[in-house]
Amino acid sequence: MKLIDDKGKLFGVANVVDALIVLIVVVIAAGTVYKFKFMDKTSKGAAMQPVTYTVKVEKIRNYVFGNVKEGDILYDKTSGNDIGKITKVTSEPATDYIPMPDGTFKKVNVENRINVYFTVEAQAVVSDSGRFVNKTYELLAGSQKKFMTKYFECDGTIYSIDK
Amino acid sequence: MEKRRHRINLFDIIVFAVIIIIAVSGYKYLHREKNVNTSKLRYTIELTDNPEGFSKNIHEGDKITDNVKNYYMGQVVSVKAEPCKKLVNDTVDGAIKESVCEGKETDIVTLEANVTDDGTNFRVNGYYTVKAGLEVAVKGNGYAGRGYVLTVER
Numbered sequence A: 001m002k003l004i005d006d007k008g009k010l011f012g013v014a015n016v017v018d019a020l021i022v023l024i025v026v027v028i029a030a031g032t033v034y035k036f037k038f039m040d041k042t043s044k045g046a047a048m049q050p051v052t053y054t055v056k057v058e059k060i061r062n063y064v065f066g067n068v069k070e071g072d073i074l075y076d077k078t079s080g081n082d083i084g085k086i087t088k089v090t091s092e093p094a095t096d097y098i099p100m101p102d103g104t105f106k107k108v109n110v111e112n113r114i115n116v117y118f119t120v121e122a123q124a125v126v127s128d129s130g131r132f133v134n135k136t137y138e139l140l141a142g143s144q145k146k147f148m149t150k151y152f153e154c155d156g157t158i159y160s161i162d163k
Numbered sequence B: 001m002e003k004r005r006h007r008i009n010l011f012d013i014i015v016f017a018v019i020i021i022i023a024v025s026g027y028k029y030l031h032r033e034k035n036v037n038t039s040k041l042r043y044t045i046e047l048t049d050n051p052e053g054f055s056k057n058i059h060e061g062d063k064i065t066d067n068v069k070n071y072y073m074g075q076v077v078s079v080k081a082e083p084c085k086k087l088v089n090d091t092v093d094g095a096i097k098e099s100v101c102e103g104k105e106t107d108i109v110t111l112e113a114n115v116t117d118d119g120t121n122f123r124v125n126g127y128y129t130v131k132a133g134l135e136v137a138v139k140g141n142g143y144a145g146r147g148y149v150l151t152v153e154r
Helices: A016-038 B010-030
Strands: A048-060 A073-076 A082-099 A105-127 A130-133 A144-148 A153-162 B037-051 B063-066 B072-090 B095-117 B122-124 B128-130 B135-140 B143-152
Touching (some): B072 B122
Antiparallel strands (some): B135 B143
């Protein structure tokens, strides 16, 4: 028997295009079932637990204290997803390195700039492959991200993740 | 010649079903209910690197629009000129200092606008998103400037 006969039917049973469409539907359905039933981090049965992490925003002006308050919800700017609640806002004088005439780098204070730390509490799936806030947002210390609240947006770094 | 009649087969039904499911899901997604409140919001922007005296161009009541997408941003409530300062490396004393740029000013402009509040964003007239830290390019009646949103009043 020919694979595709003179009428364009696969094994003489179904039209090739119809068979491809059915195949695509089956693959999408199987992918959906796998994602929500069997994947550790996104399955409905995956247990969420509280995690606390810190976001560092460097060299900004002190206007930030008028714009960010404890209790504000933090969002990932890229996806727009809720990634926790800000529970503490602290700051320190900002520093940076400048090249000196003797060929060395010197760590110095930056006038009128501060580094701000947001402590954030969230619910996450904790597994061998990492911590995923609300099952999707992977917490990686050192990763640079865009963050926002309802009032404020900034570039920052996930500074630390508490166990 | 006999005209061939088209008979609907199982695959045609599957294709129709998939199209209908996608169409219904798309419609539901695009028309999902969102709680949107409307209120009046005051926020402050700074326009930097302007020549001295630039603030005289900006008047209370001026309507300001975004110079990139042409979205309405609000009406000027007040304007204040401050010295324009930039960070410079002081390699003699070993410091990074704010230094005044002579002949230039920074204009602090307070705007007021009607905004929608969807819980995550304030949008002027439902379009222009207001957040402190956002870069802005604005235009008013006969002037334009660039800078940042400084504060959003709570």
